[in-house]
Amino acid sequence: MIPHERSLVDKWKDRPFALLGVNSDNTSTDKGMTLYKEKQKEMGVTWRSFRNEGSDPQISDDWRVRGWPTLYYIDHDGVIKHKNVRNGAKMEQVLEEMIAAAEAAAKK
């Protein structure tokens, strides 16, 4: 999952695309945070994440997330276009279409 996501971030770095995480790791303790930072470096996670527990109610509760990972595909107007497309090729296809639509909208 993470290596594929990293490749998407690289691939579309000059286009209107952002990968945003909502991270549920325990980062409220120093130990948890150190562990997180180590893993972040090791796995090459460069994108930004909300801290799930940093909001009240937790973001995952607000979004009724029942399983991890859960994916939402949100277009340039903030509209939910797809949920939980997980297949790698399908994911790229769906996002490519959405990014093209965002670029078309920006030109208008």
Added chain:
Amino acid sequence: MLRHALAAVLLFSIPTAVIAQSDASTGTQQDPQAAYQKLAKSFAKAMSVWQDELQATIKKAQEAGERVPRSAYAPPTKEFVGTAQELAQEHAGKDTAVPFLGFILKNASRERNAVKWAVKTLASDHAESKAIGDIVDYLPKVARMAGRSSKSLLNDIADNHSDNTVRAKALLARARQSAANDKSVAAVADLEQVKKLTTDQDLLDEVKEALVETQKLAVGSVAPEIDGVDIDGVKFKLSDYRGKVVLLDFWGFW
């Protein structure tokens, strides 16, 4: 190791069994409620033992650089599902069997035959009972194992049951299933029906909650705002990214 732990759990649960039996003043059958509680309790214990064991196994494997054996991930459901099946048979034909059938639907992990049998028994013996209202929630869960039979039983109850509360519960279960499959129009239609069928406040609260999911979080809706902080504590919002396509990923390293 797991087997020993399970044996220990079962040994500990014997005193409860003795009490339950001496409490039941009539006949040889156990009081069904006490029997159910005993089953649920020993199952919960076995599950928690299994989870601890699994965590320990994963940790050990990680330290040794080895793979976790697949079998370690299998929850100890088989014997409890078996017990539930025996108890359901003991109460065959009576509504006291329904909770045990529900237990099978709720907890089975790979006991396909038991699930199929439970759905079939519910359909033939209990479809018109009021008791079935308490277990309709579990029917969508077993759709994969039971195939069409669980779906048609749920549809039958949702559309035809003579008791409005039971119908409302079935409609709610079906709506949640539709919502999970992104069929929000069908989900909303069922939820609106529930509102007409019941005045039960708990059920109406659940309808309200389910409507959030089908309307606020459905494909085609504007995503709810997230006003939060990043890992470093810096505040930001989801709407800061308008103009860009956002792939929002609920994730963790764990």
